[in-house]
Amino acid sequence: MSDIIIQNLLSPVVLFFVLGIIAALFKSDLKFPQGLSEGLSIYLLIAIGIKGGIELSHYSIQSVIGPILGALFLGVVIPFITLFIMKWMKMGLDNSIGLAATYGSVSIVTYGAAISFLEENGTAYEGFMNALVVLMESPAILVSLLIFNILQNKKDVVLQSSHSMGFVSSSSNLIDKEVIRESLFGKSVLLLLGSLIIGLALGESAVPMIKPLFIDLYSSVLILFLLNMGLIAGERLPEVKKHGMKLVLFGLLTPLLFGTLGVVVGSVVGLSLGGMTLLGVLAGSASYIAAPAALKSSVPKANPSIYLGLALGITFPFNLIIGIPVFHQIASWLA
Numbered sequence: 019m020s021d022i023i024i025q026n027l028l029s030p031v032v033l034f035f036v037l038g039i040i041a042a043l044f045k046s047d048l049k050f051p052q053g054l055s056e057g058l059s060i061y062l063l064i065a066i067g068i069k070g071g072i073e074l075s076h077y078s079i080q081s082v083i084g085p086i087l088g089a090l091f092l093g094v095v096i097p098f099i100t101l102f103i104m105k106w107m108k109m110g111l112d113n114s115i116g117l118a119a120t121y122g123s124v125s126i127v128t129y130g131a132a133i134s135f136l137e138e139n140g141t142a143y144e145g146f147m148n149a150l151v152v153l154m155e156s157p158a159i160l161v162s163l164l165i166f167n168i169l170q171n172k173k174d175v176v177l178q179s180s181h182s183m184g185f186v187s188s189s190s191n192l193i194d195k196e197v198i199r200e201s202l203f204g205k206s207v208l209l210l211l212g213s214l215i216i217g218l219a220l221g222e223s224a225v226p227m228i229k230p231l232f233i234d235l236y237s238s239v240l241i242l243f244l245l246n247m248g249l250i251a252g253e254r255l256p257e258v259k260k261h262g263m264k265l266v267l268f269g270l271l272t273p274l275l276f277g278t279l280g281v282v283v284g285s286v287v288g289l290s291l292g293g294m295t296l297l298g299v300l301a302g303s304a305s306y307i308a309a310p311a312a313l314k315s316s317v318p319k320a321n322p323s324i325y326l327g328l329a330l331g332i333t334f335p336f337n338l339i340i341g342i343p344v345f346h347q348i349a350s351w352l353a
Contacts, residue, residue, distance in 0.1 A: 029138060031131050032338055034241045038248015039335065043255070050246040058243040059307070062130060063209035065232040065239075070148020071217020072224060082146050084287040085297075089150040092283055092301045093157030096276050097122040101165065103272070107264055115166040116313050116320030120329050121272060122158025123305030124151060126210070127247060128337050130240050132299040135342050136292050143292025152210045154300050159312050166317060207308060247334070254331035257323040265324065269332030277302025277337075277345045281352060291346075291353040298345035303337055304329035 041048045050058075074082070097118035104114035129151055136143055217224060225233075258266060280301025284294035306329045313320050 029134070030241055031134050031237075031244055035244040035248040035251075035335070035338055038245045038250075039252040039255075040248075042249045042252025048249065050249065055246050058239060058246065060205075060209060061232075061239055062126060062243055063205075064213045065236050066126060066130060066148050066151060067210040067213025068217040068224070068228055068232060070146065070151065071214040071219070072221060073145020073217075074149045074214070075218050075221040077144075077146050082149070085144070085146065085150060085284075085289060085293070086153060088283045088287040088297070089153045089300070090157055092276075092280055092297075093122060093154045094161050096279075096301065097158050097162045097165070099276070100272070101162075103268065107268070111166070111169060112317050112319040113321055113324050115162050115317050116309075116322075116325035117268075117328070118165070119159045119162035119313055119317075120306070120309040120325040121276065121304045121333075122162060123156070123309045124154045124300045125303035125305060125329070125334060125337070126151065126307070127240075127243060128303040128334060128342075129296065129299055130236075131244065131338055132296055132342050132345075134237055134240060135346070136295065139346075141292045141295070141346070142290060143296055144290060147293055147296045149214055150297065151300065152207070152214055155207050155210065155305070155308050159305075159309050163312065163316055205307070244338075247330075251330045251335055254323075254327045257327040258331045261324055261327075265328060266332060269328040270336055273302035273304075273333050273337055273341050274344065275302075277341055278348055281345055281348045284349070285352040291349050294349035294352060295342075295346045298349060299337065299342055302341055302345065304333045306330050306334070 038048075040046075100118040100121050101114055104117060109117070133143075258269070277298040281294045281298035283301070284297035289297060306326055309329075310322060310326050313325065314322075
């Protein structure tokens with residue numbers, strides 16, 4: 019186990035991420051232009067989506083239905099577990115929902131780093147795993163917001179119990195149309211799903227065109243992206259400290275809990291060692307793109323420094339340095 023962690027620590031992807039954190043903590047003037055940062059994000063989403071679509075074209079629906087159901091199960095169950103933990107920690111409803119959506123959804127960059135880790139270790143994985151990234155992006159967000167609106171409506175019923183029309187008016191719209199639009203057609207989901215469909219439709223015929231940019235250069239571009247993510251994570255770390263040690267422990271321990279659950283589910287649905295590792299990484303990661311975008315409009319009272327600060331400042335570095343090799347080790351035990 020220690021050898022795997024050390025090997026991961028010494029990979030270029032992790033070292034450049036650490037360099038970014040150091041630069042942020044020591045207030046270096048190193049900054050990525052906004053346009054470049056956005057461009058790297060778009061590149062990563064398209065690369066993962068289109069490669070997943072091409073690989074998915076090699077499989078029949080019967081061979082992927084089990085992993086798809088497993089991924090959807092995780093997307094629904096993890097928000098409920100998070101809310102249970104938050105209730106025990108006596109966290110307010112808005113921030114609890116913020117964390118449930120964030121930790122139930124996935125981190126594309128953590129997944130990308132996990133792929134690099136598996137390739138460096140010569141571990142094969144199912145090509146359709148990229149498709150599961152798309153499937154796990156939105157369900158947790160929708161489930162979390164549905165729970166939020168149901169609980170809000172219950173409050174309205176209590177407050178308006180003397181008015182029979184109160185229940186009808188408050189429950190008529192459990193999830194706002196704008197929330198559904200953002201969850202299904204926001205940048206990350208749209209690019210992932212769109213690229214996946216394009217890759218699936220074109221299959222191997224697309225490889226000669228996409229290989230030079232989206233396959234050969236993927237690892238190098240990922241290094242640039244993670245340097246930028248290190249800068250952002252380093253800036254978020256001081257915010258997390260303000261909210262106490264309990265939340266810091268949540269950001270460190272829940273990835274292990276959810277990631278282990280993901281590996282176990284991967285084993286149940288018949289994934290390989292690499293596939294189990296990746297499903298564990300997806301389950302143990304936290305979203306900082308899709309979930310915050312939906313929460314900003316639908317749960318405005320949720321504090322971004324809590325859900326975004328934890329996801330970027332604590333969980334993302336933890337998974338990148340320790341979580342990925344740990345999930346790989348757990349998967350190897352089960353395999």
